[in-house]
Amino acid sequence: MAASSLLRALTRRRGCATSGAFSHYQHHLSSPFSTTSAAAAAASAGARDEAGKGFPGLGPTTKGEKARVVVLGTGWAGARVMKDLDTDGYDVVCVSPRNHMVFTPLLASTCVGTLEFRSVAEPLARIQPAMSKSPGSHFLLARCTGVDPDAHTIDCETVTDGQKDALEPWKFKVAYDKLVFACGSEALTFGIRGVTEHAIFLREVHHAQEIRRRLLLNLMLSEVPGISEDEKRKLLHCVVVGGGPTGVEFSGELSDFIMRDVKQRYAHVKDYIHVTLIEANEILSSFDVRLRQYATNQLIKSGVRLVRGIVKDVQPNKLILDNGEEVPYGLLVWSTGVGASPFVKSLPFPKSPDGRIGVDEWLRVPSVRDVYAIGDCSGFLESTGKEVLPALAQVAERQGKYLAQQLNSFMKAGGGHANSEATVDVGPPFVYKHLGSMATVGRHKALVDLRQSKESKGISIAGFVSFIIWRSAYLTRVVSWRNRFYVAINWLTTLLFGRDISRI
């Protein structure tokens, strides 16, 4: 077998004979490959041994080893819990189809080129360096497909995105001492036909990339001779459905892009591009009425058309409102909130009133042992008497922080391993304190609402000062120095040179 001879050759020690095509340079066969086969064998010994024991994957830990925390997801909640876990006492295994955390509040800015895509994504290996170095910690590019709480194992399947010639996906199991669900939510479509097929959500970097490619494609196509006036106007009609912070910020960024960049770079078609924001109720309903009014005025001033309506049906290049009106579009962005994903719905756990994984006040899934749920995928059980918290980054992050502290203290008290937490004091329950809300509305303007709830008193301001607060707050919350630096540089170059419009 020539193939296996090459594979052997690839780890052969210096001075071993090679044959055929490889012999020409054989005397150069160099040190980086020659001293490492022993280490390589050792590094993969764990997985193979366990396979040998008949466990297809990462087998249970023993008392002498570090306990294993398995985290499902790399969003705000999952990233924060992994960042704060004490890796002297725990091995961390993350199972997720995404190897980075996305800084979601800045995602809207990447669609129009204000920020680079890379600036809003933080690789997990930077968030928790042990993941790539510690022998028992791993990032596994896979989806969890099921859980067996009695056996303390999860079932997983690798993710390959259908990349050509990639390996066939394979299944494996991971045994856990503690299991953390942080697998997030799914965009709500309310069962409206055509949304998934024709609209673009704004939750992942690849969504932002698709929006950007689509927008630039439409701008360029509308300049090509042979297109009618009506088609041109349709192609350049950007419709956003949903007037929450995401929809409003995206509309603001888009109108800013149109007023500053399209006017200059696509002067031929600048009069055909329009943004329409469709919302069934009030925009930014979580903000106070004064800020809402300010946002409304600001959006209208920058050319965003606000429409109150309910979408009934989405077709390839037009949508139908509940009053029968047809709205043609060239780009449709959908941001009407989030709900429980099919995976969460399929889990054999009690649920919160809105269908998320039900947790008690310590963020535990009470029907089973050693299982926790944080972030958008979880909600307080009705029996706790607490309201389900909103699906916000700050909720998820605070829960991740709390849970890491809990798990660290369990571990220190000797309750790190499976089925051993009963001996440990669970400490105070998780309490959420809302720090306030922020949203940009384009043209260097933002809203900042520092009240703890809609009813309480506090600071709520709008305008350029808010915009500065918004940028500073986000800059200090972006996870690493590298990304903070990149975001600052992106903002600076956009200010100096305008946004980038290459369609790559």
Place this chain on the structure above:
Amino acid sequence: MAASSLLRALTRRRGCATSGAFSHYQHHLSSPFSTTSAAAAAASAGARDEAGKGFPGLGPTTKGEKARVVVLGTGWAGARVMKDLDTDGYDVVCVSPRNHMVFTPLLASTCVGTLEFRSVAEPLARIQPAMSKSPGSHFLLARCTGVDPDAHTIDCETVTDGQKDALEPWKFKVAYDKLVFACGSEALTFGIRGVTEHAIFLREVHHAQEIRRRLLLNLMLSEVPGISEDEKRKLLHCVVVGGGPTGVEFSGELSDFIMRDVKQRYAHVKDYIHVTLIEANEILSSFDVRLRQYATNQLIKSGVRLVRGIVKDVQPNKLILDNGEEVPYGLLVWSTGVGASPFVKSLPFPKSPDGRIGVDEWLRVPSVRDVYAIGDCSGFLESTGKEVLPALAQVAERQGKYLAQQLNSFMKAGGGHANSEATVDVGPPFVYKHLGSMATVGRHKALVDLRQSKESKGISIAGFVSFIIWRSAYLTRVVSWRNRFYVAINWLTTLLFGRDISRI
């Protein structure tokens, strides 16, 4: 028709009544839309009028108007000619499936995250601002499908990349006064089966993106339990075919990435990743023997396996060499040089000895009037007695510069319009002076060969000083200040923080 009523509403003047869903905010209908419908109508008048005249596209110019230069392509040659054309006298129309120029010598660096993709792409609108502002200049996202030199027109078809819900491609014509072919070349596969299907070229930004996604996918999959030692080694075997500057620079970047970043960020699998460079002859055959030897030693030192061999067949996860040896791979990059594209072959013009569009010493296509060809798609006709120039960025750029000067001087002498150049002195022919060659070989080392040809004397140096020269030379040649700035920032952050490994 509700749809057309919305379209009408979108350009309606302030104060007009709207109906249905739009009435709620109608009193806010704002100024940006209200004053521009006249301008919009004027802006598109050109195309519509011509369509009215029965010309489906951009019709011929008249003596009173600016003459129109049509450039096919946005590579080094096309970008340079458009940058230098005098837009006071010419309208510039570019037809290309890509709205940006790619700074090809830095493309290899983007595959491993040393540089951002955006840093090596320059939007055409920045290279020639008239393209987006001047009423008669346009960038058209389309492919040229044919040319009628007698009628002075080209046939085009729009490009939509199969983006979902995009408009159906449509056909149109563009009349030219001067036509410049700058449509580049195609990667050579020598008819080897499977190359196009399984290998990745390294000529466009999307190639670099694919290589990066593939590399990171393989690194992550190889850590998932359930993969065998052999599969892991195969998955992490990166094979580069072709030892020219592109292949060598990519191999160097890759081994640098492995030694610096994989060792840190993918410690679990670092001993399984290897780079093999396959070349049928000498690597870097255009450099002198001393530099070649230096490059060979440097590559071997950084762990690149050099193999002399000819690839006979490429299969999904292995390739077969001419001696029958099988080489399994997880990533296959193909860079064995370039040749004439099918479009160039299909053109009804005489060809250079190697099948490119044949030109005379003034870069004219001699059999027809007002047609020029520059860059990789063109070559001197045998009758000129000159050798075909190599397919290099510096040849293409120099030809673009020369041709712009020629066209500008024709225009000033009254020969800008179609069929009028006969009255004008053609000036001196194009003479190419080779400025030297550069290539990096990883680990902060580069080769610089400042001799005009392999036979002549001159400076040829290798090492760290060359690396500094290489970086400085490229920094000063990247087209805009914005990109120069970004490239410098990228290099700095890679130095400070290491490369980025998020797979987005």
